[in-house]
Amino acid sequence: MTGHEELLQIATDIAAEAGELILRRRREGVEIAASKSSVEDVVTRADRESEQFIRDRLIAARPDDGFLGEETGTEGGATGTSGLTWVVDPIDGTVNYLYDIPAYAVSIGVVEGEPDPATWTALAGAVVNPVLGEHYTASRGGGARLNGRALEVNRGVAPNVALLGTGFSYTASRRMEQAAVLGALLGTFRDVRRIGSAALDLCSVASGRLDAYYESGLKPWDQVAGALIAAEAGATVAGFDGAPATTQLIMAADAPLLAVLERLLIEQGFATPIG
CATH class of the missing domain: 3.40.190.80 (D-Maltodextrin-Binding Protein; domain 2)
Structure with a gap:
């Protein structure tokens, strides 16, 4: 297993587990914890619980890496000591989550360099929609997959x-x-x-x-x-x-x-x- 594949396996496993967590919490009922940029932009307690779960798992697996999460920012410095940073959205689509619209996901990616899209090099990533059981994954140079099936963008569309x-x-x-x-x-x-x-x-x-x-x-x-x-x-x-x-x-x-x-x-x- 290459380095990128190992990183992808970590991202995929943790995203899947976090997805199960947020789905379970959604079935129990959603509680709003705060608002962010505006009253409409909410944070649920499940967002915070999911991010804490992901952060703890990543620290255990990769203690020298940095962490950047939507809810808690950085952990151990922006890039840690390894030069890699895990960039995490514990629930992407929180308003959908609030309304029980089945279009929300856990997103976990790992990048080399500063955690800035303009300059980083993304190495691996996983996006898990737990409602539909869909696991999107990719590693740099390794292609993209949905539940193991290779993906290709639509081409030649007018x-x-x-x-x-x-x-x-x-x-x-x-x-x-x-x-x-x-x-x-x-x-x-x-x-x-x-x-x-x-x-x-x-x-x-x-x-x-x-x-x-x-x-x-x-x-x-x-x-x-x-x-x-x-x-x-x-x-x-x-x-x-x-x-x-x-x-x-x-x-x-x-x-x-x-x-x-x-x-x-x-x-x-x-x-x-x-x-």
């Missing part, structure tokens, strides 16, 4: 028959701006989906459930594993002008379709992304 995914900010004023941009894209694409989990959106590009995806304002934990899974399935994952995806903008699609999406976003004044 924009007018392409299904586009995106997401919105929890801040109302930003949502209005983002919706205006999206409205201008609707005449070009087949339709749009707003699923409510960036990790699952990126995995949907990998599995062919979406043809393209873009979003602004994502945090590192929202995109780390999903972006690697999409890229390993053959998607181009990038910001503008071929730059790496960042917290400001991420796009994912087959390269020709991504070029169309990028052009349209720039035409709508998205070159300085809204997020």
